[in-house]
Amino acid sequence: MKWTIIRFKNLSLKWKSFLIFMILVSIPSLVLGAIVLFQTDQMLRRQAVDSTVRVLDTLAQNVTSIMENVEDVSSYMIYDNQFRKYLYGGKDQEEKEFSNLQDSIHAFSAFQIINKRYLDSIQLQGLDGVLLTIGDPVTVDESKWVHAAEEAQGGYVWSGAYPVRSTWTGEQKYVISLIRQIHDINDLNKTIGLVRIRLSESYIYSLISTKGFSPLTGSVSIVDSAGEILSYENKFYIGKTYPDPVLVKQMNEGKNLFSYSNKSGGYLVVARKIDHTNWYLVAKVDEFEIIKNLDAIRTSIKGMTLFSITLGIMALIGFYWVIIRPIIELTRITIQVEQGDFEPKFKVKSNDEIGRLGLRFNKMLRTIQRLIETKYKLEIQHKESELKALQNQIDPHFLYNTLDTIHWTARLENAKDTSKLIVALSKLFRISLSKGKLWITLEQELEYVRNYLILQKQRVRFPLYYEIDREDHLANVLVPKKIIQPLVENCIIHGFKENRESGSIEIRCTSQDGSLFIDVMDDGEGFNPQQAHSVITGDSEHGFALRNIQERLTLLFGETCGLQFFGGEGNGAHVRITLPIIHNEEAMNYRMGKG
Structure with missing residues (x-):
């Protein structure tokens, strides 16, 4: 076993990937496919029934919720003072007060119809001939349901589905109504009105239809305990007795799930009783469709198994080209670099982890080359400095x-x-x-400049004033030697004319976000910042001192450090030196390599 593990570790990435694919993808896919196919029949049949039951429970809840909302609206009308006053009629009320009551009730009812799309119309009938209809006025004989409401003495009476004709469009439609007597709450034996709330059968059917649900639910309808159809896709059957009495009988016997057959074939029936009513929500599914769907799913599972294996092979090939091949290429370039050849570059073809690794590898090569070049240039400059020191020793x-x-x-x-x-x-x-030493502290550099200015004050023929200021915590920051004095010298030589009355130089050292800013400013003749920039970039024959400082700083710390120029001609000169804040030579050497 140990020898097998060692041999696997010594395999190449290609063979490791192939073996992992076979062990973890291909073989398990075949085994799982066989198990799934073996259990598909029973599982999918059970899922078909469960799906139908769940959908039917949801639909029953939708219908129950509608009925409860309508019953709540009728209860509000009974207990609201404005409705009761209105139903008593205008006999004991002023005309304006009665009109305001009617407007308020009309607004409330219209709001309900607008926000509850299943409401078709609301009709209030009170004493003294009070009659108010909100919504679509219809012409229909509802005496059968009104009589039932009178017998119910204020209880809820739900009608069956019955046809009405719209006064607005003249078209026939079906409605289901809640009809309820309204009693005076102070005298429950006194009837003061009747409320009719009509619901649109077509809208209710849109809520219980199978659109948006599982296709296995088949046809759905609402049937009462007498077998009369209240809502169905085919409007011809609404209000009529269900054509199959066997189904109605088993439903009334309390069977919620059963199968039955007729001349058309075999069916699976799921029935749910709607709370507080004698209505049933009935879903009838053709068993042939279930079997046909199962066959399709079996075929799909077989195809998916083969498809997953094919995809796995393609994934293995893609894994080789996207992951393994770039790693092999990176290994080859690393061997060349190890042999001292820094010219090869990794070809980056993506922005993923491999691509970013390649970018960092190329950046590492450039950094190594820059460090070598920097060290070489510094050594040359150091040797030249030593030679000059020997010559002028x-x-x-x-x-x-x-x-x-x-x-x-x-x-x-x-x-x-x-x-x-x-x-x-x-x-x-x-x-x-x-x-x-190449590096001195900022305090030593400022002391050097201070002594230089003491000597220059005796040389120039006009009063020379200077001010040197720094933040306390910057005293021991390391800086390259003699980077401020050339700027001060330029202020005296180029900024001040011999016949001027006085000259002022200000040196200010501040810090921000890990950077040191050394600002050298005078009140002399000033300069053009663009011309000064051309000097340090080598586009001008003058300005050797400025160019020397800029080259030293960029060579040591990179392009983020160097000189900046502000102001303009006649407004004095302002030059800023930007350096990193470094307190020891180890950090300085690291920062030089990073730059």
């Missing part, structure tokens, strides 16, 4: 000791300004050398 100790001697000589001669300048120059040299 002055012993730092000798230089510091000499400057210190001059400083104390100036102090002894009481030349305080000279002494101050010598100290500034000494600090300038000390920070400039900084033991050969």
Whole structure:
């Protein structure tokens, strides 16, 4: 067993996929297909019956809900004070008051008819000849049902389906009515009116018809206990006795599910009694249709089994081309990269996980190449710097000791300004050398600029003012050496004319969203930002200092860092340096590689 597992692990992805497909897809599909076919007959027959029962229960609930809603409307009319006052007639009421009552009742009834589409019309009959009809006025003899309502003494009386003729259209239609006496609630023996609420048989049939339900429910009808049909698809049978007395007999015996046969064939019948009535909802299904549907389903299951296996084979092929083949290709390119060839690129053909893996792999290759190139360029620049330092080498100790001697000589001669300048120059040299380091803290860089400005104040022929400000937490942020001084030098050389009254330089260091912003601003002649941009992009022969800073920053940190120019001619100069906030050399080296 262990040897089998080891051999499976050593197989290629192609063979592993094929074996997994056979074990987990093909064989189980064949076995499950056989089991499903074996159990299909009984299961689908049971489903056909259950489906019909569920649908019929839902339809019965729909009819019951309608009847309850209509009964609630009639009860509201009995207990509402406005309806009772109206039914007493206008004998003891002013004409205006009676008219308002009629309008209010008419509005209520019209609202019910509009919102309950199964309502055909509502008719109220009261004392003193009061008669109000809302909806379609019909002409029909309803004395049979009125007499039954009188005997019911305020109880609910539901009629059977009977034809009426519309006064509006002149067409014949069938309605089912709720007819109920209205008694004075203060004197239950006193009858004050009669309400007729007529329901549209066609709308009720639309609710119980099988459209939207299972096709196995067949034909549906509403039949009362005497066998009279209240609602049916063929309007010819409405109001007539059901043509098959055997079905009515078994239904009245309380059989909810039974089969019976006649000259037309065999049928499965499901009956549900509608609550609070002697009505039955009856669904009759042709058993031949059930068998025919079962045959179709059997054939479908066989076809689906074969189809699923075919799809599985196609999925296996697609899996090979979409997943396995790109992985094999990526493996091949990785071997080439391992051998030192960085030229091959993974061809990305999709945006899925494999495609994104390919994109990241290509990005990784570009990053490695950029790191190699960056390290190579930095090493060349470092070697050039070392060569220049050797060519112009002055012993730092000798230089510091000499400057210190001059400083104390100036102090002894009481030349305080000279002494101050010598100290500034000494600090300038000390920070400039900084033991050969590439990075210094922002505070050291600002100290370097501060000493440079002290020296420049003595050189220029006009008062020079400066202000250096930084946020406290930025003091130890690492920055490349000598990136601010060239900008200050440009302010003095190009920004200020010799004959001006004074000059002002402001250096402000702030932070936002992980970035350090160093703004150098003056009140000099200013410049054109577009021309300044052309300088750092190499489109101009001038501006070596600016271009050098820009190249250093983009080389070290990427395109997101560098110089930005603001303002315009005559409005002073404003240059911003953008750097990442880094506090140690390990993070700096990581950020350089990421850039």
